[in-house]
Amino acid sequence: MKFLDLAKVYIRSGSGGNGCTSFRREKYIEYGGPDGGDGGKGGDVWAEAVEGLNTLIDFRYQQHFFAKNGRPGQGSQKTGAGGDDIVLKVPVGTEILDGDQETVIADLTHVGERVLLAKGGNGGFGNLHFKTSRNQAPRRANPGMEGVERTLWLRLKLIADVGLLGLPNAGKSTFLAATSNARPKIADYPFTTLHPNLGVVGVDDHEFVCADIPGLIEGAHEGRGIGDRFLGHVERCAVLLHLVDGTSEDVAQDWQTIIHELEAYGGPLASKPRITALNKIDALDEDERAERRTALETVAGPVMMMSGVSREGLTDVLRATYRAIIANRKAEREAKEDPQPWRP
Secondary structure, three states, X not given: OXXXXXXXXXXXXXXXXXXXXXXXXXXXXXXXXXXXXXXXXXXXXXXXEEOOOOOOOHHHHOOEEXXXXXXXXXXXOEOOOOOOOEEEEEEOOEEEEOOOOOOEEEEEOOOOOEEEEEOOOOOOOOHHHHOOOOOOXXXXXXXXXXXXXXXXXXXXXXXXXXXXXXXXXXXXXXXXXXXXXXXXXXXXXXXXXXXXXXXXXXXXXXXXXXXXXXOOOOOHHHOOOOOOHHXXXXXXXOEEEEEEEOOOOOHXXXXXXXXXXXXXXXXXXXXXXXXXXXXXXXXOOHXXXXXXXXXXXXXXXXXXXXOOOOOOOHHHHHHHHXXXXXXXXXXXXXXXXXXOOOOO
């Protein structure tokens, strides 16, 4: 299945049915008068987060979603039938944006979450509604209200506990393949990963979800390489695991390149908890390991050593990552339970 994380859709709710102007005229019936019914309500347009989806590819082949109109009222005080609603089923983690691609209408982060995108028009009143003691034979009825038409953008942000960061060929896909059942494409050339991959990683009877995104290069925020649009998939992560290629000539510069792109991307991403790991140490001797680690620690602080190929140091990195996830989730819960007092 092809991965798609951005889609444009056109929606329209149903219009309400027109009210009916009708009079009851039957032979031998003593009481006649107006009996026109109201029009039916137009259908609504909803969005719902469902299980089993991890891409927006369905919206590549269908972009228009129109709810049914309400039926008009009829004589004998018959109200028109309401129009059927229409539901856009989207993956968990989908943001719904207005046509400007900036205004967030809803963020569906839980299964079963629903949001009303366009309300159907109300049905018009029939002439029975306008009957009074002074106007016992009204000849007016209201038309139904028009439906709402909108252009929306759907943007998927994967929900994971850990996000992998690094330059192309830093070993992110190898790490994911070595620690989970995910099988991302692995090759010895840059930009092997073209779309995000998810894997369930286990360590010491604990599990967490890890997201691997395409590598960043200098100038990614300006559109170079694949760009930085995939960074949205790690915005929801509790921890960022930054892998640095230990075989690089300047590991400190590689680390700074990624940090600069995170800062240029904006938002809370640059301030998220981050674990730095020097990868591919299986290709280094002891002197080179010490030299690269010292150079990286001068700019990044504490650095862990690991190899996705030989699995050296891998368990320690996973344990540290899991501890960071637990600490971050706990801090988030405490912040929600104990909000800051209001100040003028």
